[in-house]
Amino acid sequence: MTVEDLKELAEQEQERQRQFTHRIFYCSAAGCASCGSSGVRNALLKALKERGIEKEVSAVGTGCMGLCGEGPLVRIAPDGTMYQHVDEAVAQKIVDRHILNGEKVSENLVDTSSPFFSSQFKIVLENCGSIDSENINEYIAAEGYASLAKVVTEMAPGEVIDEIRKSGLRGRGGAGYPTGLKWGIVRKAASEQKYVVCNADEGDPGAFMDRSVLEGDPHRVLEGMAIAGYSVGANQGYIYVRAEYPLAIERLRLAIKHAEKQGLLGNRIFESGFNFRIDLRIGAGAFVCGEETALIRSIEGKRGRPRPRPPYPAERGLWGSPTLINNVETFANIAPIIRRGSAWFAGIGTPKSAGTKVFALAGKIRNTGLIEVPMGIPLRRIIFDIGGGTPEGTEFKAAQTGGPSGGCIPTEHLDLPVDYESLTTVGSFMGSGGLIVMDSTSKMVEVAKYFMDFCVDESCGKCIPCRVGTVQLYNLLDKISRGEGTVDDLALLQELGTMVKETSLCGLGQGAPNPIFSTLRFFRQEYESLLRPVEGFVASPNAQKTTTNA
């Protein structure tokens, strides 16, 4: 394939799409699929055929449309009308009333002018919900692979890295390491063989951003990886994806096959000297494999145990070769940056955290689903404008970000701008983007215990602070939650937590005490109310003052 071929293919596909008077997009991602979107598909196809309009109107299965809690979702182009809770009967109504008579099916209408839609800013998810994720031509028609073409035919690897550096893009896996800097290090590493790895081991409970991108727009990730391969000098890429995501795996396999067939992956890409292959590696349910050195071990077919860094994977990674590891969302940002320029991207978000972030909103919130917002947006706007607040009759208590390594953010910090640095100041963590809202029914000691139970189970057992420390922390929390803890146990919790944080080998252990620290900081009274009263000792300092005065 040449650049001209790509352009021609894009034009052909755009022409094909223009032939249709309407295009009906139904969400076929995992969320809607589990509430019956395949039945919707069949009903739509049947209705179109029965009315004899299958040539003028097409039904297209797409990725996530965002409002997962109200699925299955259907959107009509060109007018952009969106329907929720669509079942087979509604699908028929949509064909009969909306398509044939131009009148909207008011019962199932989604208000697309609501803040849930208007406050979002989509870069990573720009194609999610508007292209057929299983059809490479639709991605190409949406300017897909144009960035790869530009990079391979017009830019030197150093220029690409400069562009990424100037954009200010930072790793979306959570730690926020500057992406351009990482690419530069791998490029400089002297080695014949280098690798590019995409971390799609989205293990944080409550997070489904990467899954949605892989299901809805897999080619975007492949394109980002190929651009990375060209820039750092790698000819082989691996995507390490969780076994828990069968649909994402299936779509990735298909996407790789189609890209290879079109010559967009493989040898002599765009008739240049650049070769790049991508293979899938399926995880097997170990949370620690999200840590980069453990992930490398797992790709090598070994137990996923981390090792001390340095050397960083950028110097010595997969099979000892320099390896670039980025998260799905990071790779998904690459093609738009090349296409629209680093200045455009740097202008979005805040000076230190450029661009957007995808969040998975879940828990006690009205609009559960997938959102993308500019960095720096206040948490309050995410939860109350976009998320619609907590369901009626319940009161917001805390928002949890960063999964088992993150923290709970209470009401008083709701005006915090969401970026890498601000979240750290309140003891939380950007993490990969899971955002779970809790109301008064969630007991914070139980929440801390829940996360510690997770870490106990997922600790790989290599280093002692994590292996033993998490168990001891869990036991302390259990003791407190049973009402048998004392004030000494609270102090011990703090002390032991600090030790585990400071001495563990990898991010799992280092982050494990964070839920305890943040709940102790903001909800200490919940711990104290569970303590066993000790004779002659009063927990609260104020109360103590009054007793001494008396």
Added chain:
Amino acid sequence: MTMPPIPQQQAHPSGDNRFKLLDRTITKHQSRGDALIEVLHAAQGIFGYLENDLLLYVAHALKLPLSRVYGVATFYHFFALKPKGKHTFVLCMGTACYVKGATGIQQAVEHHCHIKFGETTPDDQVSLVSARCVGSCGLAPVAVVDNNVAAKLTPESAVARIEEWQKTKEEVPA
């Protein structure tokens, strides 16, 4: 006597044809040791679970020490070393499901089946499995019921799902 055409690997002495399927995956990865996890995925897909003989077979085929194969198979949660029941009920214990009451469902289901999560009923009908997060947080609380995601569960609807299995079992004459 003529040799059979291209016998790359000898047929398994048990005569179990499923080993041929497994051999195909092993050949695809050129018997490389680093394909161990891929091969174990295939083995579990074909046989349902990984019994000791199967691990021995894989170790031999990939020329790896058995300790390495066993180590990997036990390290990863996804691999099962014991057979599962006819039906599996995988309850998501992710944060979103937890916040929305997965613990209540867990207790109701355990009480109904008289077993704990991680166990299989004595009649090999139902296995209860807990998952870290199945990524359908928008529909919490969820369970994966025989590979289908069941959304927005309540303790009652979860138990009803399991009762359905038990009913169909009774209808089938033994």
